[in-house]
Amino acid sequence: MGDQGNQSIESSTAHRYTAELAGELETRWQRVWDERQSFRQPNPGEDGFDASRPKYFCMDMFPYPSGAGLHVGHPEGYTATDIISRYKRMNGFNVLHPMGWDAFGLPAEQYAIQTGVHPEITTKKAIDNFRRQLQRFGFSYDWSREFGTIDQDYYKWTQWIFLKIYHSWFDPEANGGVGCARAIDELIEEFKGGKRPVKLNPAAAEYAGAGDLPGGTDAGTWDALDRETKKAIVDSYRLAYLSQQTVNWCPMLGTALANEEVIDGRSERGGHPVLRKPLRQWMFRITAYADRLLTGLADVDWPKSTKTQQAEWIGRSVGAEIDFPILEGGVPMGEALRVFTTRPDTIFGATYMVVAPEHPLVEYALDMPTPETDESKLREYVQTTRNRSDVERMENKEKTGVFTGLYVANPVTNDPIPVWTADYVLMGYGTGAIMAVPGQDQRDWDFAKAFDLPIVRTVTPPDDFDGEAYTGDGVAMNSRFLDGLEIEPAKRKIIQWLGEHHVGARKVNYKLRDWLFSRQRYWGEPFPIVFDERGDHHAVSEQTLPVTLPPLTDYEPEVSDDPQPLLAKAIDWVNTTAGDAGVEGMDPGAPVKRETNTMPGWAGSCWYYLRYCDPKNPDRLVGEDAEAYWMGDNGVDLYIGGNEHAVLHLLYARFWHMVMHDLGIVRTREPFGKLFHQGMITSFAYQRSDKSLVPIDQVENRGTDEKPEFIETATGEAVQSITAKMSKSLKNVINPDDVIAEYGADTFRLYEMYMGPLEATKPWNTRDIVGLFRLMQRIWRLCVDEATGKLHFAESADEAVEKQLHRMIAKVGSDIEKLGFNTAIAAVFEFVNLAKSLTRDQMDRFVRTIAPFVPHAAEEIYSKLGNTQSITHADWPSFDEAMLVDDEVEIPVQVMGKLRSKIFVAPDADNKTMEAAALADERIRELIEGKTVRKIVVVPGRLVNIVAN
RNA sequence: GCCGGAGUGGCGGAAUCGGUAGACGCGGCGGAUUCAAAAUCCGCUGGGGUAACACCCUUGGGGGUUCGAGUCCCCCCUCCGGUACCA
Structure with a gap:
């Protein structure tokens, strides 16, 4: 002891868990996982696929890869699904845990307008940055399944689905009166054969309230009708149709918006004013599915509030x-x-x-x-x-x-x-x-x-x-x-x-209206549609897909009251022939013009869950076996994302899925069996008495931590601490890269999961992170000798530690199943508070239990234990029920419902024993002295309450 | 206005079924270690009260049901989210 100089003090902590150590081992394991393809999940029929295991399809709402990079809200849901995915793998499931990019959309295009850089270049750059950031968290995505909605071999199938919908109609009588989508050719056959009265679709919204009331007027025999009438009648049935109608026109964005994208008369994105303007637009006849979209909610495990919002949106x-x-x-x-x-x-x-x-x-x-x-x-x-x-x-x-x-x-x-x-x-x-x-x-x-x-x-x-x-x-x-x-x-x-x-x-x-599906912007999927010289629309054949987006020289929309879609600028692309465009049943030399509208951002997100099942399939949007296996009976087993998509995305995706279900493309009736919304992560900000907000760097605390007094530096006025959304202007944005650099990814993951219930809105409190970092240090020290870097073990198992280990395993497992990550981590704290050293066997079970939360540190210790396989596919530790029961339990004794004393009895003590023990308690005897005992309530294993007065 | 959700210590939060309110973490206080500090470790920490017990109060407010209510019922207040002339 006496000769312990500075040098030996330093070396005694050479292997302490620091940010540097965390960073080193985390990036090292991330490389190993990548090299070994640890998270690759083979499909049915592929090498290494184990058909005996049950499946678990665990999915995040994929991000829009913005140039600003990841914010702290993203990893919240992603950590949750990662924990579940890792836990399920350890429990013997084949886990489908994919990630992709919702990459068409306005911001990249706005940026292109400013800089002239093609949106594809900026978007791909943003994707690379997002991928790098996500990989630094150690998320166990099967990156071999990654794709973006902008990939040609993805949007080819988005266009393909559009064509399927275009070539379909909704037969309200089919399917036992429930109604379902059928091929438009069948409708024409029924008209021809006289099986169905030839008339406009009585449910067609584009004709409602028009001069000639629909529904009634019978048009006569099919063959006797002229071309225009036939076309008008068929189009009135199509699930995708063109309609001249009043739309929400946003001059600043240069596009029409869906009702859902307009909030208080302003665009959801950007807050620009919106006018009402008649335009010819592609529509989806989603109203035909109103009833099924409503009743289908009964079959899914979704948050009640989300079901309510959808039901109210449908508004029956x-x-x-x-x-x-x-x-x-x-x-x-x-x-x-x-x-x-x-x-x-x-x-x-x-x-x-x-x-x-x-x-x-x-x-x-x-x-x-x-x-x-x-x-x-x-x-x-x-x-x-x-x-x-x-x-x-x-x-x-x-x-x-x-x-x-x-x-x-x-x-x-x-x-x-x-x-x-x-x-x-x-x-x-x-x-x-x-x-x-x-x-x-x-x-x-x-x-x-x-x-x-x-x-x-x-x-x-x-x-x-x-x-x-x-x-x-x-x-x-x-x-x-x-x-x-x-x-x-x-x-x-x-x-x-x-x-x-x-x-x-x-x-x-129904309040629900048909879905306005076209936009006048550039950065979206082109429609697989052309117009002939008469202005009639024709579908491009499936074999010609994808209809690729042409390059443009400038992306500036014209601010105009009579706007043209941006794609109209691609004159060579627009003007083509039926043969080149791939239209069947037309003279190949006939000149046609391509549709210049593009699809809205929702299109790509309507079916991406299906593509994850079989992302490289060149012949089908998803292979039948892959779809049958991964979608199973209830679709996606867990889908986590923000509740801002409660109506829009989730309603649209259900609609596409239902049409595909009707057409026999997919099996399940609903796409997402279980849905969960993570809460928002807010930040602290300050508010003046007039409710205006003050950036955090303009406020100082002149009080103490316990009794803070927040003062706006410039004015000396007192301001109030509140929670607010993170925003650049308030300077309260937390950058995940910085946090990882300071503490490591494992600590970051723990902190976000420990903040509170996953679904709650919670403020980011930088001060609190250190508690989770300390937990990492203590976990590390519990297993690793800080001087040597080698594992150190207890010689024999401490009985209390062994018991607590069983409790922790049980609690962590059941809490993960309930998505109760904060309480699961509390159980880890309790274990670490108690355990001073572990046997080799205990350590092995311990690190397997924490692996879903802190995969890097767990993997490091697991490998130090001599395991050559990744902890990813280790077994989830088992526990012994008997170890969860104490020999003796503390039982509160109440008199008149107030806690007065405590007794200790066996956990299975019967009522009589408990009653006797309570009455024998000295304190209780004093209290009921001279009173009449009216009643004694005994709850076995719980409490005794004596009613006496 | 209507529809959802929430209100628990200085802060984030815990509390399967109506059964010891405040687990766990942060912060704070005290101590150990250190020349010292940081880091780390140990102890205490809802409020009042007491020398210490006892005891009293306490889950937004008010009523109720019950042996017993954070939890169930009624009324009210506040905050957050959604929606809004939908006939």
């Missing part, structure tokens, strides 16, 4: 469609105004009608004005509302509207009802027309008050009701044959009446 509501005959000079002129209502029982209170400004009846009123029509006022109103952006609509909810001069007859009373137009009625929902019942609807009430229209109550409000419109329960009044009925029976009775008089019927309506 049951009501009735009712025809109100249009009057001309007070008599019906033969046509009717059709409305949808959820409250047909209130029809006697319909004092006016409202149609959307885009409704054809408004056009009709302008063409055929009545003496009461104020033409100029009406025309002006339609113009203003059309140009009114969504932002303005949001800001001003005052009711506006104009009387059209038209009247319809109430089909129940024959009374004339004035028809108004107002922008509070939306063309996109129902029929774009309503019967207004101000007595029972607050919006109608507000409108009626604003324009002095009559109000009739048809449901009796309670005596103490002093509100305006009454929407609650009650019996019908002022409603002739409905009077006295509660709402539900009244609805049934009126629907029956309407049916009998052929003026209405029960109808289910």
